[in-house]
Amino acid sequence: MDIMDKLQILSAAAKYDVSCSSSGSSRKNMPGGLGNGHQSGICHSFSEDGRCISLLKILFSNDCIFNCAYCVNRSTNDLPRASFTPEEVVQLTMNFYRRNYIEGLFLSSAVVKNPDHTMELMVNTIEKLRLEYRFNGYIHLKVIPGANPSLISKAGLYADRLSVNIELPSNKSLKLLAPQKNTDSILKPMNLIKTGIIQRAEEHKSFRRVPAFAPAGQSTQLIVGATPENDLSILRLSEGLYNRYKLKRVYYSAYVPVSSKSLILPNSAPPLLREHRLYQADWLLRFYGFKADEILNESFQNLDISLDPKSDWALRNPGIFPLEINKADYQMILRIPGIGVKTAQRIVAARRVQKLDYDDLKKMGAVLKRARYFITCKGKYHGGINLDSELVRYGLSASFKLEEANNSNWEQISMFQPVPALSASY
């Protein structure tokens, strides 16, 4: 089998791995070496599904002994099998990198023979890249569940990022769909990587030259929509992974049916909008100071598909709003729908030298279509409709135009009130 055939099979087999990022590492180049890390990551292309291509994302092999129901490479699936040699992966990586096609290598694999054998082949490949070919570009290595801890420690020396896939949001689903994997075989290596990273950071305090251990941290991915878990339990899981395992990213992957005959798996189109809402909620956890239990709770267990999670949260907590943009503190400004981290920072900087009004906000990057209902500027409310009105929910959805609503006879009561009267029921 020639390289082209292998590349076709093993890149198509890797496409369901969602992680694409090449950020978090500022690895330096060395004299006579090739490549370096770029802290914020670089996208090198975009495929027709709109996803970014940053790394050469391939499987080392798709010849799997496992039979996970959701996976295209499961052992009972009838499809061509192929395996690279370490040298082939190295040549592809080096030559793609020299032409600026890629930011580095993302190497994953099916389980060939046994986890240790597979992991060893993968670690050998990246060791060759780093030591023999002096490659300093980004390397993301997938950890095979059940692999020997010493192999994982070695992988951390050469990879920028390590990841162990959690695959499904609960142990029960894992048992059902991936009987050869279990939560233990996933969380153990995760913990090991976490400890490795912390240990190295500690050593770094006392010794000047300590080789980095997975400097871009670790990430994971889980499949959404293959099993019945609700969004609340997924967000709680992510929160736990961020807080307890210090993960950099949790990726969510809308389940794409890989078998039309499955009895236990849904055979519907991938729930892309749900995936999108989960990412939005994930951002709220990581950058906006939200807790999972604030975004959802026992009476709202799933994210509203028609509305972004921040707007939805704001509508469920109208007592907090409207916030005066010239007074509210930074943490609260971050919670206003339509205002992101950058705009919030600008607002806090700008109001030290001037009072801000409604027009200023627009120029500073706020999305007023959403923010208008939740703020006052110098005491004036620009929302037009009462905050506790059902019309606001409609107003926040994509196709709404306030002017049209004004022309219709829907809700004339509170149209010209400067500040909405908040009802006491909240």
Add this chain to the structure above:
Amino acid sequence: MIYIYDGSFNGLLTAVFEAYYRHEEPAEIRTVINHQINILDDTSYIATDTDKASRVYEAIVLKISEYCLQDIYYTYLSNFEDSGTLVYRYLKLGFSVGKKLNMYQAHESVIAVRNIVYKVMGERHRLLGLLRFSKLDCGVYYAPVSPDHNVLELLAPHFAERMGDQDWIIHDTKRKTAAVCKSGTWYMTDFDSNQYDMVKENEADYQAFWSSYYKNINITERSNINLQKRNMPVRYWKYLTEKQVN
């Protein structure tokens, strides 16, 4: 009063210097190339003076900030006709408020410059990824680009650091200039190529590998061409290996 400068960064800084010391308030600062002569305009040609320019340069760093210097340099590199005037107004505010300039996020001059800086920085970052080298017969790696803004010298240091062990040329086909890297050091030069169309036999292999990879990594069930085009505007496809019809 309209100031006309030669189009160099030093020329622009000299114009700012003159405005200050002549106690004038130029309505516009334009380059020779952009200026359309109109006999009704009151114009003054500013002769570039490196001494005056470096005084302005140092004053910016000392009295305002390094960030401000970067902002005006990026604005200068943009293709906006009126960038000189915007730089002047931005610096005028900067010299009056000093280190507090970064707080004036709602000020007209700051917003105007920021919007341009974002465009230039954005294009630079985009091209860090979208640039495509091909290996020529002589062993040199060659990448053509035609950016909206004059970002070549913002790209070059990145590739010099990253690929210092290979000789390369990044060619701005629109402005007919190039950044050339030889043995790890790079320089800017005027450049017009026709002789670099010949690429090595071997090159076809890697281009085919890459195009094939590009096709195979796509999940057809998730097709979203609008998202693809938003992230990677079609005007950049011209030189993308994976977007050439084979």
